[in-house]
Amino acid sequence: MPFPQIPFNRVYLTGDEERNVIDAIRSRSHSGNRDYGSKCITLLEERFSFLSVFLTPSCTSAMEMGAILANLTPGDEVILPSYTFSSTVNAVVLRGARPVFCDVDPSTMNIDPNLIDQLVSPKTKMIIPIDYAGVPCDIDSIMEIANRRQLLVMQDAAQSLNSYHSDNRACGSVPHLAAFSFHETKNITCGEGGALVINDPNLIDRAHIVQEKGTDRSLVLKGLQNKYGWSDIGSSFLLSDILAAMLLAQLEKIEEITAKRRKITDAYNHLCEKYVVQGCIQTPCPPPGVVINHHAFWVIFDSEKNQTLFLKELRARDIHSYIGYVSLHSYEMGLKMGYKPEDVPITEDISKRIVRLPLYTDLAENGLQRCVQEIGNIFEGIYGF
């Protein structure tokens, strides 16, 4: 009898999406920054203590909007991990700036702040840490360097909505800029969507212009002018209110969603514990005081051989996993820019041994037991206990 498939990800629906989206359609006001968008913005600002939120078509575009606001220009350098998605680096390269890759801390797979200082040059303008798998980066150490060196920080928080740094500070609430994703693969989704958080008050006025295709239309909407025109570079960094309506339905259930996912992290941690203790594998080690949103769970194997074997056995059981990022320095564009494995040795090493396990909101209710049992069997087969 064939195994029932366990996908890597499955979209969760709260049940309120259809009601909201129908309401948005009937409103006949479907473009960006309308009623549902405003509600999402208020919810995000109030719940997470963000100074100002702009909904965007994607986290990718939020990052690009942030890069414009940071005034990145050719000649500038930006420090970021190689272990991230292409959107983190393209936001930099699209402005003509140069990415400088920093290695990661294997306990979190996030940028290692101890390695940043030596990469800062007179050309450095910004640091872009990411919160891998929803585990917060070490924002305090990063902000200390940024403040000392007068750099901007944009947190690529694509995966970390509802994760918290120590002292109950939401991911995205600390740096100058932060970007979130509401893509289909995220805890909270509207299909394609994102948000740019701006905590630096000096960047907000320009953001309204950049979001509106580089026009000062927002001044007309506020009644301060009677016509608008081409004032700046910019794009259509706007999320349709139809998607905002869907997003609101999900945001309002964020605690319920996080609680469902917590059970999965707990089960994976329980399963992995004895192999971690014996040094066979490593799993996420969020620092004390942080709270995670259970976006993802990874296993770093002791060897590439065992990772490959694990992937093969999982596939045989129709359980889908994900190998994580192909690090930026090691692929076509990174190689073309002249990056070498020795620039980021930890990334180079670990990115070949990591696997992300299935994790989606509904999994605990359907499939987790089999998933954990099968993974346990595979571990036993590999490590002999």
Next chain:
Amino acid sequence: MPFPQIPFNRVYLTGDEERNVIDAIRSRSHSGNRDYGSKCITLLEERFSFLSVFLTPSCTSAMEMGAILANLTPGDEVILPSYTFSSTVNAVVLRGARPVFCDVDPSTMNIDPNLIDQLVSPKTKMIIPIDYAGVPCDIDSIMEIANRRQLLVMQDAAQSLNSYHSDNRACGSVPHLAAFSFHETKNITCGEGGALVINDPNLIDRAHIVQEKGTDRSLVLKGLQNKYGWSDIGSSFLLSDILAAMLLAQLEKIEEITAKRRKITDAYNHLCEKYVVQGCIQTPCPPPGVVINHHAFWVIFDSEKNQTLFLKELRARDIHSYIGYVSLHSYEMGLKMGYKPEDVPITEDISKRIVRLPLYTDLAENGLQRCVQEIGNIFEGIYGF
């Protein structure tokens, strides 16, 4: 008794949007390039003879995707009208290239091909004509210049879906690249959305990479590779399938929508005829053989004074109109770049005398009679007959 308001635009719903969108939500596959997206792409390619269509979050982003595919780089020049929206020019400026503004033909308000040749320099890489108000640009003359000078053409067809050049060739089907808008203000809308049409087969492979955040993920989806990474610059040029579901409902009724709008153009033409004959106003004069989609209707007054008077009288009757574009050369960014009124004298002159009248799909059934009568009264008041 107050007049019932007549807005400038009002979104039309075909009645099929909710069914499609609910189906898309329940599919749990909401990101870009899913089932509804594929259906929209097939419909657009087949109906309009486009070689290849990519759905994007907006026409703005479609233009930016096209600018990346055109390999625009700093030092390049691009010829475009000043009488257009900021998104046309920002697609150029975001790549570091320089816009060169060309004047327009007052009969269509589109780029005047007779003026293009003298603006071409060794640095020129592309021409971006627009189809103002849905009236097709003179694509044959533009393509003749482009072919002779080895330039790319990207048609900003934001407003001209279902308009046709002579010989039944759809707007967007002739040049190398074309961009369409499905913004709330357009004939066919999904709130925020767009499409890039690629008719040059040499640009298609790269487009799949650029659309997917600069990764070769499409090769994995086709089974040609088992991992993907950072291969190029790019962005998230993807339209959520929830919006594609809405879009399909509208695209399937495109003839019905166009027919409803045709009645409004006819009524406005009938109303304006005697004032046009007497030289008081000018109205759109599409060239023989073209077919328009009735996106918009404009009136160019004989003086700025009469335009201002007309606008004041319209407002007094709660009829909303639109002054059209504030031309690019005349606003903040254009001035900063050193453009002067004498560079585009026709644009400079006419952009101060033009008004766009209310035009939306439902208008003929509700409000058109009063609208035409009131505008007739205002014309009579201004011109005395």
